[in-house]
Amino acid sequence: MVKQANIKVKPWCPFCGQNIDPPLEPVNRKMDEFTAGSCQCGAVYTCDPTGFNVGAAMVECMVYACDDNWDLAWELTPDEDYLSGRLDKYDEQTHQIVELGNLDGRKIKGVLYFIRLSKDYAELSKKLETHKQEQSNVLNPASAKQDIPEMEPARDAKRQKKRASKQDVESMAEASDIDGLVDFAFDDLKTLRFLQRLLYVPDEEKRWHYAHILGQVCRRLSTRKPGAVSDLLHRMYEACTDSASTHWGLIESIGSIIAARPDIFGGFTRHLLMFRNTPSSQNHVLWALGAIAAKRPDLVRNTPFYSLFSFIDHPDPATRGLAVKLFGLINAHEVKTGIAGLSDDQEELTIYSEGKPVRTTVGKLAREAITKMGTDTDE
Numbered sequence: 001m002v003k004q005a006n007i008k009v010k011p012w013c014p015f016c017g018q019n020i021d022p023p024l025e026p027v028n029r030k031m032d033e034f035t036a037g038s039c040q041c042g043a044v045y046t047c048d049p050t051g052f053n054v055g056a057a058m059v060e061c062m063v064y065a066c067d068d069n070w071d072l073a074w075e076l077t078p079d080e081d082y083l084s085g086r087l088d089k090y091d092e093q094t095h096q097i098v099e100l101g102n103l104d105g106r107k108i109k110g111v112l113y114f115i116r117l118s119k120d121y122a123e124l125s126k127k128l129e130t131h132k133q134e135q136s137n138v139l140n141p142a143s144a145k146q147d148i149p150e151m152e153p154a155r156d157a158k159r160q161k162k163r164a165s166k167q168d169v170e171s172m173a174e175a176s177d178i179d180g181l182v183d184f185a186f187d188d189l190k191t192l193r194f195l196q197r198l199l200y201v202p203d204e205e206k207r208w209h210y211a212h213i214l215g216q217v218c219r220r221l222s223t224r225k226p227g228a229v230s231d232l233l234h235r236m237y238e239a240c241t242d243s244a245s246t247h248w249g250l251i252e253s254i255g256s257i258i259a260a261r262p263d264i265f266g267g268f269t270r271h272l273l274m275f276r277n278t279p280s281s282q283n284h285v286l287w288a289l290g291a292i293a294a295k296r297p298d299l300v301r302n303t304p305f306y307s308l309f310s311f312i313d314h315p316d317p318a319t320r321g322l323a324v325k326l327f328g329l330i331n332a333h334e335v336k337t338g339i340a341g342l343s344d345d346q347e348e349l350t351i352y353s354e355g356k357p358v359r360t361t362v363g364k365l366a367r368e369a370i371t372k373m374g375t376d377t378d379e
Helices: 054-065 070-075 119-139 166-174 178-187 190-198 204-221 226-240 250-260 262-275 282-295 297-301 305-313 317-329 333-340 362-378
Strands: 035-038 044-048 082-091 096-098 110-117 348-353 356-361
Touching: 035 054, 044 054, 054 070, 054 082, 054 110, 070 119, 110 119, 166 178, 166 190, 166 204, 178 190, 178 204, 190 204, 190 226, 204 226, 204 250, 204 356, 226 250, 226 262, 250 262, 250 282, 262 282, 262 297, 262 305, 282 297, 282 305, 282 317, 297 317, 305 317, 305 333, 317 333, 317 348, 317 362, 333 362, 356 362
Parallel strands: none
Antiparallel strands: 035 044, 044 110, 082 096, 082 110, 348 356
16 A cells, blocks of 8 residues: 655645735734734635644634734624635644644644735725724824834853742842842843742732832833733733733733833734723723823723723722723713813822822823823814
């Protein structure tokens, strides 16, 4: 009997037949991260190297095809608005389709999933993306484009790498030694885990301090290792959804990290809204969204932020104040009248800025928000 040949070929686009390039890591990180690429014919594709997460890869491919417009993606109808295709037995390591699904003793189960929008929807997606960019230019402060850290110097490959310890990381975080922590993080990624563990300290002020420190360390680490920071964000979100564990400091840290590099991690913003109705988390969600909005208001406005409108009438002054501050930052004229009604609210609250507590009142925050809206309207 003749043994079947193990045919290996370069992957191709199922719509036009052209060979495609290897899928790459996206520049902008998200919750569901798959490598992705595009064909000259306009099709886009995502890769699930395991074959176990094809459903998530399909969703990500659809959103990618719609230029990250989730609302448009959910409105599309198969075969009418877009065509889909897939290639099985894809090996990400060699960028090949392996006929027998086995290569050098390795099982090959990868899947490339393709989507090509119809002409009308492709044009609509581009128009929406253009509108989104124009809105971003109006909303975002000019400083946002300049607030990108310089690339960290390349470390000497021959150096003796440092080994992080829990004690060293804690003492450096306590002393706000960002430089030392960044050096540790480049040599030993356990530094990030040790920093995350510090968030479980009972002292609230220390938690806010550590959350700020973590954001600043990730800001600089992300210039060369964005994947490590992205993995940390994934772990934090996963820990937040675990009902069997506490998530002290996690949402604050997520907000600090995204706000420190919204150009890379802005895609994680919308997932904060999952925790908006949890009493123990809602204030932290409002603070995190506010921290992001201070740098990139468009990232928050591109979420279903209207679900937060009711918080301006919340009985807790901290919730009211944080909501008012957020709406001022994103220029939410939709609730301007409600915010104006809080101008004389003398209830006090504490808002943390760069890890330090600041006392203020709901009324003061409301007046600042109204002033900002008025200024933005004039512009």
